[in-house]
């Protein structure tokens with residue numbers, strides 16, 4: 001039962017009163033969810049938003065209600081607009097002390113962390129480090145839509161297992177009414193075409209609310225998978241990057257030398273080229 005069936009933005013005819021920008025399929029639910037978050041915050045509390053990009057009504061409401069809003073984003077621009085973040089930083093290394101915030105919010109951001117080589121467990125470990133014990137993490141993500149494979153496939157059991165090491169309580173709520181089949185988004189197709197089990201699946205917004213437990217074991221980077229380590233080494237241009245580039249270049253020159261040798265042999269032997 002999608003939570004949006006109880007949404008206050010739903011008219012008596014069951015249609016959504018929020019007008020989302022064209023093409024932003026799940027936006028009306030995202031706006032309604034963020035609107036709900038705002039009612040949880042009290043004056044004097046501290047709220048961090050991860051991946052705020054260029055949009056967050058929570059920032060404005062913070063001024064009006066009297067809670068302190070901070071935002072981080074890994075990019076200085078989002079879709080051509082400057083970020084509203086108070087700090088430019090990645091979730092992998094949040095520039096705030098332990099247990100600093102009463103709430104940590106991430107709206108439509110977690111599904112993109114891996115694009116910046118952030119291991120999801122490491123990102124969550126940082127998120128819960130800056131959240132005080134008993135504080136709430138409010139994370140919403142699209143499912144069967146775009147982002148990392150975990151979110152496109154909609155493996156909720158695995159998603160829940162990522163939060164479990166940090167949580168006293170976990171709530172998952174599905175939002176979207178009416179659920180229509182997946183929009184043909186290019187990023188989605190990459191995963192979608194190869195997975196018949198996803199055909200005809202509806203995309204929706206998942207609202208994840210997690211209460212932080214008192215004792216949390218933080219993620220140890222040594223546990224990062226080998227592929228993440230290699231990807232990171234390549235992106236950070238460590239010596240492995242230069243070795244790989246050198247390997248590719250020498251392979252290419254070898255293969256062109258091999259191609260030259262083959263055509264020379266063909267000429268010698270008068271074998272017609274295919």
Ligand SMILES: C[S@@+](CC[C@H](N)C(=O)[O-])C[C@H]1O[C@@H](n2cnc3c(N)ncnc32)[C@H](O)[C@@H]1O
Pocket residue numbers: 050051052053054055072073074075078089090091092107108109112113116118
């Ligand atoms: C789809 S946008 C959502 C922006 C905004 N929350 C909204 O709902 O309009 C995703 C945002 O997450 C940010 N982001 C992605 N990976 C991040 C990371 N590792 N650390 C911090 N921000 C990240 C992106 O830069 C982008 O601004």
